[in-house]
Amino acid sequence: MKTINLRNVLFGTFFLWTSFAIAQEAEETATAPQKLPQQFQEMVQESNSVKSSSGNEYKVVSLSRLNRFWENARDSLSNVRQDLRQTLDQVATQDAELKSLNSSIREKDAIVAASEHDSTHISVLGMDIPKEGFLNFFWITVLILALLLGGAIYQYRNSQLVTSRTRQDYRKLQHELEEFRKTSLEKERRLRRELQTERNLVEELKVVASQKR
Template structure:
């Protein structure tokens, strides 16, 4: 009976002091989900070896988890969109390079002097111009590929972050469910003892 009364009083006190504790939470130094989780545990009271978590603080933490997941999904969609755009750019550049290489092959078969737009070029000068274009396109292609790999890396990082958050939440959910069942069993035991005492008297 004393345990039940002390548990009820502790829950009531935590509920009444929820607003004051939430204002203190805004001064936390680690804004990450892990930091918020650690802060929530550190701010919870311990009663008979069990943590009593403020429902409003738990709701705030859950909202932050949902916001983080939504933000991660949005960022992942943006990264995918950029990757698709860059893939199209790569295909266009490949077509341009292939067109330039075919024109170079055809010009190599011609005579030493090549006329272009009424201007005569020697074969060596013409080759220098064409190779300059190919090198410039190759550099542009390399830049696009490097940027694409960066976005792919970012996408993998976001996916791993989402998986980590999901696993942490599932683990937390399982632990909370186990604690709730244990508390329910203890409460039922206490009720049974109380019924036995009433039956004896």
């Protein structure tokens, strides 16, 4: 919008300046021929009048004055032509300046468009991607990674809980095995003592039996 307003202001200023220059040239061109009628009227009024037999009035104009009037007319015409050429040259120059101005405006528009494109796009791995789309993709990726991380943490905590329970069960089982081993040893010792007692009793019975013989 700023570029369009600037273009309108430049075009308006250039158009007003061109119109003013052309109007000024036209005014100067128009004032030059206005002197010729005055010179002609003055020449006619100051010339001698002659009437013919038929009653027609003629003016006798000196050749030098007529030549001077002709020179003035030719000079005025030359000035008009020169002014016209200058005006055409100015119009051509202004047209070239206008084209140059349009080219400059187009270049500025291209720079502004490129700047706007750079401000709304980003290059990723050689690909031109809109920043909005890239940010959406980035945050979606972050959300997915956060969900995966949360799932991994949840699984890790569950595995830690299972491991802790397994260790507790293992310790409990180990304790029970230790108690069973101790109980078994006690039973084994008791049985050995009883067995030894029985053996001693058998030996005593053998001794008694041998004495009776």
